Amino acid sequence: xxQPADFVSFSDHLKKVAGATSKDFxxxxxxxSAAFEEMQAFILGHxxxxxxxxxxxxxxxxxxxxxxDRQPGLRQPDGSFAELARLPELSFPQxxxxxxxxxxxxxxxAPFEPGxxxxxxxxxxxxxxxxxxxLTLTELTRFESVKDYQYKPNPDVLAPTxxxxxxxxxxxxxxxxxxxxxxxxxxxDYDAGQRFSLSQQWLTGEASGSPTQRIEGGWHxxxxxYGDQSNPRPHFFIFYTPDNYQNTYYNLxxxxxxxxxxxPITPGDTYYNWSTVGGQQFEISFLWNKSLDGDWWLFYRKxxxxxxxxxxxxxxxxxxxxxxxxxxxxxxxxxxTLANSFPQMGSGQxxxxxxxxxxxxxxxxxxxxxxxxxxxxxGLANPGTTCYTIQDTSGGQQGWNNFFxxxxxxxxxx
Numbered sequence: 001x002x003q004p005a006d007f008v009s010f011s012d013h014l015k016k017v018a019g020a021t022s023k024d025f026x027x028x029x030x031x032x033s034a035a036f037e038e039m040q041a042f043i044l045g046h047x048x049x050x051x052x053x054x055x056x057x058x059x060x061x062x063x064x065x066x067x068x069d070r071q072p073g074l075r076q077p078d079g080s081f082a083e084l085a086r087l088p089e090l091s092f093p094q095x096x097x098x099x100x101x102x103x104x105x106x107x108x109x110a111p112f113e114p115g116x117x118x119x120x121x122x123x124x125x126x127x128x129x130x131x132x133x134x135l136t137l138t139e140l141t142r143f144e145s146v147k148d149y150q151y152k153p154n155p156d157v158l159a160p161t162x163x164x165x166x167x168x169x170x171x172x173x174x175x176x177x178x179x180x181x182x183x184x185x186x187x188x189d190y191d192a193g194q195r196f197s198l199s200q201q202w203l204t205g206e207a208s209g210s211p212t213q214r215i216e217g218g219w220h221x222x223x224x225x226y227g228d229q230s231n232p233r234p235h236f237f238i239f240y241t242p243d244n245y246q247n248t249y250y251n252l253x254x255x256x257x258x259x260x261x262x263x264p265i266t267p268g269d270t271y272y273n274w275s276t277v278g279g280q281q282f283e284i285s286f287l288w289n290k291s292l293d294g295d296w297w298l299f300y301r302k303x304x305x306x307x308x309x310x311x312x313x314x315x316x317x318x319x320x321x322x323x324x325x326x327x328x329x330x331x332x333x334x335x336x337t338l339a340n341s342f343p344q345m346g347s348g349q350x351x352x353x354x355x356x357x358x359x360x361x362x363x364x365x366x367x368x369x370x371x372x373x374x375x376x377x378x379g380l381a382n383p384g385t386t387c388y389t390i391q392d393t394s395g396g397q398q399g400w401n402n403f404f405x406x407x408x409x410x411x412x413x414x
Contacts, residue, residue, distance in 0.1 A: 010052035025141045039137060058117065064131070073310070088291035090297075106183075109273040142225075153245075162335070163384075166390065168378045170328060171328045185274045189343065194343040195222070197335045197410075199219055201217055205324075210319070211243040217286065221233065240312060252268070258313060260308040263309045286299060329366060344409055352394060355405075362403035386414075387414035
């Protein structure tokens with residue numbers, strides 16, 4: 001069977017990366033030859049000592065499958081592999097039954113149904129393996145540098161390229177957070193220089209004399225990251241910084257997150273269903289939970305139950321604050337642009353549209369140090385612009401304990 005031109009085996013991919021030059025990428029945005037070489041080194045370093053046992057095409061991208069105990073997230077600085085952690089017991093948040101609650105925002109988005117790609121490759125990981133979206137020079141060269149590729153703004157610092165509609169940061173020592181997020185597909189114009197639009201959770205660790213550490217996660221529309229500029233769609237994402245945004249890492253690119261076998265979703269996955277204004281509504285739900293072993297676990301709802309996605313190893317945080325606990329958290333939406341116009345946020349509708357029209361998060365909670373889930377009450381932050389709004393007075397649905405609506409149209413005067 002002939003193979004599509006964009007499918008390259010894992011071993012050949014590494015050879016192509018090592019032998020590439022900047023002239024091979026006519027649309028490269030790499031700022032210099034040194035920046036391009038840094039991208040090469042980043043990819044080769046990410047895959048050092050690894051061997052994929054299976055690869056396949058999905059959504060126009062290649063996914064590589066690695067043995068669960070020989071994946072990037074377990075590789076240590078000396079080249080050895082840490083042991084896979086034990087699955088911890090999960091404490092469910094309040095008011096979260098095994099089945100979808102009456103009055104919730106909507107259905108879970110339909111999962112990807114694996115079949116075979118154009119090469120005849122089965123589109124799922126073999127037993128004992130995990131699938132990871134391949135890092136490529138085509139992807140990285142859509143950015144000026146590796147740092148630009150990993151860039152996400154610090155929400156505690158005002159930046160002219162960032163706008164938001166979030167809760168305030170609630171200060172509370174915690175071992176995890178939870179929320180339900182309505183799922184939308186806001187317009188992000190890649191050609192106009194718009195970067196991304198998202199809905200997410202922020203979990204922060206702070207301590208005197210230590211850099212701020214943060215875990216983030218949710219859904220985002222990010223055309224330059226996924227290469228879906230012609231047809232942008234929402235993707236599930238995670239993100240972390242161990243040192244107050246000096247170093248930042250999306251999804252699995254930083255090697256700090258360990259995937260769990262048969263996870264219900266993989267960071268970077270595409271959603272195929274999303275809410276429409278006045279139409280069918282879709283939502284996602286997930287939570288972070290720090291285990292007794294010090295790992296920060298991610299659980300994601302699938303078919304009414306919460307299943308493990310994986311975890312950030314305790315080694316990621318060193319002696320920093322998240323090695324012990326989180327200290328504050330927030331929820332909401334964020335947009336970033338590199339130009340004079342900002343993308344839509346949420347549904348593109350303002351918060352006063354309410355249920356079925358505006359984006360929302362609801363039933364947000366945190367896990368206290370005693371292992372009990374508490375309702376969060378962070379209050380709402382002032383977006384500081386008329387382009388986006390946030391409010392909690394448009395009427396919640398049955399079964400909602402706390403909630404807020406948010407969003408806006410974006411534009412050139414934000």
